[in-house]
Amino acid sequence: MGADVMDVDVVDRYMTELGSRLQGSKKQVRELLTETRDSLADATEAHLDRGLTEREAQERAVEEFGPVREIANEYQAELAVAYGTRTLVWLAIVLPLMHMAWEYGRMLLIGPWRDFGTMPPDWYLFIAKANDLTSGIASGVALVALVLGRVLARKYDTKLLARLGATIALVAVGAVLLGNVAIILATAHFDASRLVQSLPMSIASLVTWIVIVRLGLLARRCLSCATIVA
Amino acid sequence: MKPDALRGHLDALLLATLDGKQLHGYAIIEALQQGSGGALDLPTGTVYPALRRLERAGHVSSDWSTVGGRKRRTYKLTQAGQRALNAERDAWREFTTVIDGVLGGGGKWAQT
Numbered sequence: 001m002g003a004d005v006m007d008v009d010v011v012d013r014y015m016t017e018l019g020s021r022l023q024g025s026k027k028q029v030r031e032l033l034t035e036t037r038d039s040l041a042d043a044t045e046a047h048l049d050r051g052l053t054e055r056e057a058q059e060r061a062v063e064e065f066g067p068v069r070e071i072a073n074e075y076q077a078e079l080a081v082a083y084g085t086r087t088l089v090w091l092a093i094v095l096p097l098m099h100m101a102w103e104y105g106r107m108l109l110i111g112p113w114r115d116f117g118t119m120p121p122d123w124y125l126f127i128a129k130a131n132d133l134t135s136g137i138a139s140g141v142a143l144v145a146l147v148l149g150r151v152l153a154r155k156y157d158t159k160l161l162a163r164l165g166a167t168i169a170l171v172a173v174g175a176v177l178l179g180n181v182a183i184i185l186a187t188a189h190f191d192a193s194r195l196v197q198s199l200p201m202s203i204a205s206l207v208t209w210i211v212i213v214r215l216g217l218l219a220r221r222c223l224s225c226a227t228i229v230a
Numbered sequence: 231m232k233p234d235a236l237r238g239h240l241d242a243l244l245l246a247t248l249d250g251k252q253l254h255g256y257a258i259i260e261a262l263q264q265g266s267g268g269a270l271d272l273p274t275g276t277v278y279p280a281l282r283r284l285e286r287a288g289h290v291s292s293d294w295s296t297v298g299g300r301k302r303r304t305y306k307l308t309q310a311g312q313r314a315l316n317a318e319r320d321a322w323r324e325f326t327t328v329i330d331g332v333l334g335g336g337g338k339w340a341q342t
Contacts, residue, residue, distance in 0.1 A: 035255050035278055035303055042256035043274070066273025074279040081286065153287035154241055154314075158279070 010058035011040050014068060021072035023225050024079030025086065032075055040065060077158040080225040084165030085149060087218045091142035091172050098211055099135045105204050120190060127186045131179035138172035162226040169219040177212055240272070240280050241289075242318040245311055248290060252306040254297055255281065281305055289314050 015037055022029050043061035044054075052060060065071065120128070145168045149161060187194050196202055247253070247261045258281070259274045284290040289311035292303050307315065 031303065032278065034301070036275070038254070038300060038302055039256045039259070039274065039278070041300075046260075064274050066275040071273065071275035074276055078279045078282045082282075085286075150286065150288060153283055154289070158283060 010055065010062055011037070011044065014040070014062045014065070017068045018072055018075070021068070022075055022079060023228055024076070024083045028079055028082050032079070036065070074158075076225070076228060077162055080162035080222070081149070081158055081165060083218075083225045084162055084169060084222050085146065087169045087215070087222045088142040088146050088149075088165060090215060090218060091169060092139050092146060094211060094215065095135050095139040095142075095176060098208055099132065102204055102208060103132075105201060109198050109200050118191075124186050124190050127182050131183045134175050134179035138176050141168060141172055159226075163223075166219070166223040166226040169222050173212065173216045173219045177216060180208070180212060240276070241284060242315070242322070243270075244277070244280055244284060245289060245307065245315040245318060248305055248307045248311070249315060250307075252304050254302040254304045258305065284311065287314075 015033065018036065019029070019033055022032070040058075040061045043064060044057045047057035047060045048054065145165060149165060152161065184195070243262060244258065247258050247265065251261075253261065255278055256274075259277055262270050262272075262277075281290060281292070285292055285305075287310075288308060290305045291308050292305045294301055294303050296302070297304065
């Protein structure tokens with residue numbers, strides 16, 4: 001009985017240790033671990049057919065699979081790239097959509113700048129324009145990074161690609177965040193009443209901030225996944 | 231054969247193994263070992279990240295299906311993967327021809 005428990009534990013122990021070292025999308029981690037368990041089960045069966053005992057077969061299967069630290073590192077690099085890809089897809093899609101929705105809402109609910117009693121000064125329009133551009137550039141950079149990531153997938157080290165992807169995502173979100181903070185501060189300085197002029201636009205702004213914070217958390221986790229790779 | 235010597239060729243070996251076939255991970259490992267007469271001595275766990283890398287590059291695609299009563303992820307070559315495999319084969323032939331020409335002293339392999 002005691003020996004049986006020990007036999008079962010060889011693969012289970014390996015799986016537990018491997019799983020504890022992985023960080024990334026839950027679905028991706030689950031799929032990698034499912035494949036690993038299947039592979040170890042297949043290898044164990046193959047060794048049983050060659051006449052080994054269950055314990056010997058499991059030990060051989062685990063040994064052939066590779067040292068858990070080395071395998072976890074390789075898995076983690078892939079998980080980090082997958083997480084980075086997901087974050088960049090979000091950036092490439094969400095930022096332009098969010099910008100278009102916000103601009104459309106502003107035109108619909110507030111109207112063009114010239115309809116205000118006083119036209120904003122040039123410095124304000126400059127910041128507004130820079131903010132618009134930042135969002136577009138961040139989205140474009142994310143898109144280019146996604147295309148390059150696919151083209152370079154086999155040419156460059158996965159760990160390097162994971163770190164690059166995470167850095168690009170973090171810088172892109174940081175730039176968008178900075179642009180939004182700048183426009184709010186500029187609006188508050190120019191005419192604070194415009195910040196709360198329209199309830200729907202205030203709600204739209206809140207949604208925008210929730211999305212930016214969400215993207216920021218994704219980018220931060222992306223970096224965390226990429227940097228735990230040895 | 232040492233793992234370090236194989237690592238640089240793992241992608242090409244995996245593409246070749248999947249040529250005209252749809253296989254799950256362990257079947258790929260078995261095919262690799264059989265194809266090499268057991269000479270390939272690579273930690274089998276390194277095959278899975280390599281398959282993901284090939285999938286990211288668009289050279290293989292994968293699907294979950296039930297094989298032998300167990301749910302498995304199976305892999306197959308894409309058209310881009312087939313082209314990449316042909317390019318790998320051409321590059322390998324060129325490489326071995328050149329090296330054989332020098333190491334083999336322009337022997338029989340260099341003439342093929």
